[in-house]
Amino acid sequence: MQSGIVIVKGIGIGEVFIISTDSSNIEYNSGTIEEEHLKSTKAIADLIEELQSLKEKASNSGNTKIFEIMEVHELLLSDEELINTIKEHLDNGLDAIESIEQTTRHYENIFLNMEDSYFQERAVDIRDLGNQLKNKLLGSKKNDIDQIEKEIILVADEIQPSIIANADPKWIKGIISKQGSETSHAAIMCKTIGIPFISGIDDLSVLQIDDSIIVDALNNQIHINPDISTLNRYRDLIKELDDLKVTMTELSNQNIYISGNRIQVQGNIAGPDDLRFFSNQNSDGVGLYRTEFIFLKRDNFPSESAQFEAYSTVVKAFNKSPVTLRTIDIGGDKNLSYLDLGIEQNPFLGYRAIRFCLDGPYENIFRTQLRAMLRCIDYGKVKIMFPMITTVSELKRAKEILNEECENLQINPNKEQLSVGIMVEVPSVAICAELFAPYVDFFSIGTNDLTQYTLATDRMNPKLKELYSYFNPAVLKLVQNIINVGNENNIEVSMCGEMASNTLAIPLLTAMGLKCFSVSPTFINKVKYILNSINDINLSALLDEVSLQETSGDVKYILEQFQEKYLSKKTQYL
Numbered sequence: 001m002q003s004g005i006v007i008v009k010g011i012g013i014g015e016v017f018i019i020s021t022d023s024s025n026i027e028y029n030s031g032t033i034e035e036e037h038l039k040s041t042k043a044i045a046d047l048i049e050e051l052q053s054l055k056e057k058a059s060n061s062g063n064t065k066i067f068e069i070m071e072v073h074e075l076l077l078s079d080e081e082l083i084n085t086i087k088e089h090l091d092n093g094l095d096a097i098e099s100i101e102q103t104t105r106h107y108e109n110i111f112l113n114m115e116d117s118y119f120q121e122r123a124v125d126i127r128d129l130g131n132q133l134k135n136k137l138l139g140s141k142k143n144d145i146d147q148i149e150k151e152i153i154l155v156a157d158e159i160q161p162s163i164i165a166n167a168d169p170k171w172i173k174g175i176i177s178k179q180g181s182e183t184s185h186a187a188i189m190c191k192t193i194g195i196p197f198i199s200g201i202d203d204l205s206v207l208q209i210d211d212s213i214i215v216d217a218l219n220n221q222i223h224i225n226p227d228i229s230t231l232n233r234y235r236d237l238i239k240e241l242d243d244l245k246v247t248m249t250e251l252s253n254q255n256i257y258i259s260g261n262r263i264q265v266q267g268n269i270a271g272p273d274d275l276r277f278f279s280n281q282n283s284d285g286v287g288l289y290r291t292e293f294i295f296l297k298r299d300n301f302p303s304e305s306a307q308f309e310a311y312s313t314v315v316k317a318f319n320k321s322p323v324t325l326r327t328i329d330i331g332g333d334k335n336l337s338y339l340d341l342g343i344e345q346n347p348f349l350g351y352r353a354i355r356f357c358l359d360g361p362y363e364n365i366f367r368t369q370l371r372a373m374l375r376c377i378d379y380g381k382v383k384i385m386f387p388m389i390t391t392v393s394e395l396k397r398a399k400e401i402l403n404e405e406c407e408n409l410q411i412n413p414n415k416e417q418l419s420v421g422i423m424v425e426v427p428s429v430a431i432c433a434e435l436f437a438p439y440v441d442f443f444s445i446g447t448n449d450l451t452q453y454t455l456a457t458d459r460m461n462p463k464l465k466e467l468y469s470y471f472n473p474a475v476l477k478l479v480q481n482i483i484n485v486g487n488e489n490n491i492e493v494s495m496c497g498e499m500a501s502n503t504l505a506i507p508l509l510t511a512m513g514l515k516c517f518s519v520s521p522t523f524i525n526k527v528k529y530i531l532n533s534i535n536d537i538n539l540s541a542l543l544d545e546v547s548l549q550e551t552s553g554d555v556k557y558i559l560e561q562f563q564e565k566y567l568s569k570k571t572q573y574l
Contacts, residue, residue, distance in 0.1 A: 003220040003221060004198045004199055004201040004220065004222075005198065005199050005200040006198055006217045006218075006220050007175075007180060007181075007182055007191075007197040007198065007199050007217075008175075008187065008190045008191050008195060008196055008197040008217060009196065010194065010195070010217050011216055011217065011218060011234060011238055011241075012173035012174025012195070012196040012214070012217070013151065013173055013174075013213075013214050013215075013231070013234060013235070014150075014171075014172075014174065015151065015152050015153065015210050015211065015213070016152070016153055016155050016207050016208060016209055016210060016211040016212075017152040017153065017154055017155065017209070018155050018156070019145075019154055019155065019156035019159070019163055020156075026138045028138055030095035030096070030097075033090060033091065036094075036096045036099070037087070037090050040086055040090060040099065040137075043133050044077060044083065044086075047077060048074060048077055048078065050132075051070050052074065054066070054070045054165045054166070055070045059297060060273070063192060063193070065189060066164070066165055069161055069185045069188065070161075070165060071296065072122075072125065073128070073129060073162075076125060077129055082103060085107075086099045086100060086103045089102050096137050097134055097138075100133045100134055101130065101134070104126050104127060104129065107123075108126050108127055109123075111123040111126060121184050121185070124158065124161075124184055124186070128160035131160065131162075132162055145167045146166045146167060148167065148168065149168075149171060150171060151171055152171055152172060152173065153172075153173060153175065153176060154167075154172060154174070154175045154176070155177070155204055155207050157179060157204070158179040158180060159177050159180055159186040159197075161185040161186050163186070164189045164190065165189070169193045169195065173195075173196070173215070174195065174213075174215030175196070176197075176204070176207070176213075176222060177197075177198075177199045178200070179200075180199035180200075181199070187199075196215050197217060198217050198222065206224065207224065211224055212225050212231075213225070214226055214231070214234050216234070244568070245525070248526055248528065248529040249281075249525050251528060251529055251532050252282035252524065254528075256528060258535045261515050262515070263510065264284035264285070264517070265284055265516075265517045265519065265524050265528050266283055266284050266285045266286055266287035266288075266324075266494070266516065266517070266518040267283045267285075267519065267520070267524055268286075268287060268289075268290070268519060268520055269290070270293040271289075271293050271294060271297075271310055272310055274521065275314065277520075278524075281522070282524065282525065283321070283521065284321055284516075285323060285381075286321075286323040286324055286518075287494050287516065287518020287519075288444065288496040289314060289323060289324060289325045290326060290329065291307075291311070291325055291328055291329075291369065292330050294306070294310050295328060295330065298338075301365060304369075304371055304372045307368070307369060307372035308372040308376065311323075311325055311372055312376045316379045319379075320381065321380070322380075322381040322419075323376075323380060323383065324421075324444065325382065325383065326386075326387055327353075327366065327384065327385070327386055328365070329353045329387040330352060331347060331352020331353060348452075352388060353388030354388050354389055354398060358397055358401075367404075367405055370402055370405045371408070374402075374409055374413070374418070375409065377413050377417040381417065382413075382417065382419075383441075383442065384419075384421075385420075385423055385442075386398045386422050386423065388425065389423065389424075389436070390426045390428050390429065392436060392439070395422060395436060395440070419492075421440045421441050421442035421443060421444060421492075422436065422440055422444070423444050423446045424443050424445050424450065425445075425448075425449035425450045425453070426449070426450070427453055427478060430450060430478035430479075431478065431481070434489075437485055437486070438489075440491060442486075442492040442494065443493045444495070444496050444518070445479060445493065445494070445496070445497065446496060446497045447470045447479070447495060450470075450479075451469070451475050452468060454472070454474055455467060455469075455474070455475070470498075470499045470502075471505070471555040473549060473551070479499075483512050483514055484513070492516060493513075493514060493515065493516065494515075494516035494518050495509065495517060495518065496518040496519075500518060500519050501520060501523040501527055503563065504556060506530045507530070507534050507537075507542060507559070507562055508542065508546060510531065511539035511542050511543040511546075517531075533566065533567055533568075534567075537566060542559075546558055546559070
């Protein structure tokens with residue numbers, strides 16, 4: 001079978017389960033205009049209730065990404081303009097099915113014609129919602145995905161988010177589709193859960209229901225009804241990878257020293273629910289607590305006590321290990337349903353994060369959050385981090401407000417109880433890090449935004465995939481400068497972006513002098529395993545060689561050669 005595009009790495013073995021969204025063969029009995037209005041209203045209400053249930057399920061399981069995506073679906077479905085468009089079609093004599101089809105087609109075209117790839121991908125979400133509404137009206141539960149209790153490989157022209165949200169992830173061993181990109185909501189959900197996913201397969205007709213299939217999303221291969229030797233070979237590889245995970249867990253209990261320096265590996269979280277992901281991971285603390293999630297989960301601003309409960313639960317859980325609380329980072333791709341900040345031409349460059357917090361109308365929201373954070377110092381080591389800092393004056397004002405709230409609470413925390421730092425994600429800070437150094441206890445490098453801002457490249461745009469790379473020499477120079485300034489001024493430097501968990505990047509970052517990595521909890525043991533593998537290697541030669549390269553491709557080639565020489569190839573699969 002032809003190869004496609006690997007969306008999520010991994011290996012999956014199971015039976016083919018074909019997903020169909022075609023409901024044209026199901027008869028629909030239309031009624032009067034009034035009856036169609038009632039049926040349409042009920043279908044929308046039922047689907048909103050279902051989405052809310054899926055959000056609750058995602059929240060309870062600590063799956064923040066699925067929660068956020070289901071929230072986007074709920075917001076789309078609650079949009080007044082969309083609902084009014086359906087009603088207009090109904091008033092014009094179309095039945096509920098036809099009205100939903102016409103409306104979703106209209107909004108699909110609007111999204112598809114937008115220049116921004118992120119919004120183009122939302123056409124899939126609109127199509128998904130339209131199909132779900134039609135199924136409600138038809139009384140159809142076409143795929144019964146929530147009833148599956150065997151290991152399956154999902155096959156579809158297009159995997160829609162509702163399919164992943166409704167399924168029990170333990171039974172989905174892989175996905176094959178004709179359409180789909182890395183920036184789609186379905187892809188994001190699969191990455192979060194860890195479902196191997198290959199897209200771009202033009203001819204799916206060779207796959208039949210109940211065929212045995214192997215999805216090799218490591219080598220971009222698909223094996224249909226494999227012979228016993230192929231099946232056993234892949235089962236052995238899965239077992240080897242599982243055994244490697246056990247080895248990594250055992251090694252993760254050891255402290256890591258490289259060139260005499262203790263190297264720490266911490267976790268990124270979005271709330272107390274994420275603590276469950278640390279059960280088999282030996283973390284040195286929390287390097288990034290994305291506090292905006294407590295705001296995104298609600299339909300109004302959380303109180304100081306509600307925030308204190310969420311933050312202190314994590315601080316207590318880690319006790320003597322530090323917990324880095326990032327102040328609310330909304331704007332860009334994260335907006336609150338109950339706060340209208342207006343429409344912006346370039347939201348990622350706009351009114352967001354610390355810019356919102358320091359503005360007069362919203363300063364009290366910032367102060368409330370800071371008080372909730374400061375109250376946690378009695379339970380462990382608290383680090384407060386300001387996001388999207390661009391100028392020294394912003395940092396000074398943020399610290400001034402923080403100090404005022406310390407006075408209001410009548411506390412005077414020492415360095416063991418509280419440290420204050422910034423997220424370095426804007427080139428102006430990375431270039432002039434020495435100007436910010438006197439005002440911080442730590443820097444945390446956010447490579448996702450730093451890369452897109454440095455290279456003027458939208459990281460969500462698949463057409464720019466080759467341009468967006470944190471291995472670009474310009475990005476590497478900025479990272480090196482931040483680390484150098486931190487080390488020269490005795491300021492702790494950590495990294496909490498995706499680069500910190502990249503197998504190729506870890507040896508290079510260590511060579512640069514990075515001493516703290518903060519990654520998704522599921523990657524902690526992997527990062528520690530790689531660090532343990534290179535702790536007796538002279539890394540200066542690697543750094544010298546990389547510094548001579550002109551392109552990200554050249555840099556990656558050097559790092560791949562290093563990996564092949566010193567690391568187990570299987571680490572790149574985990």
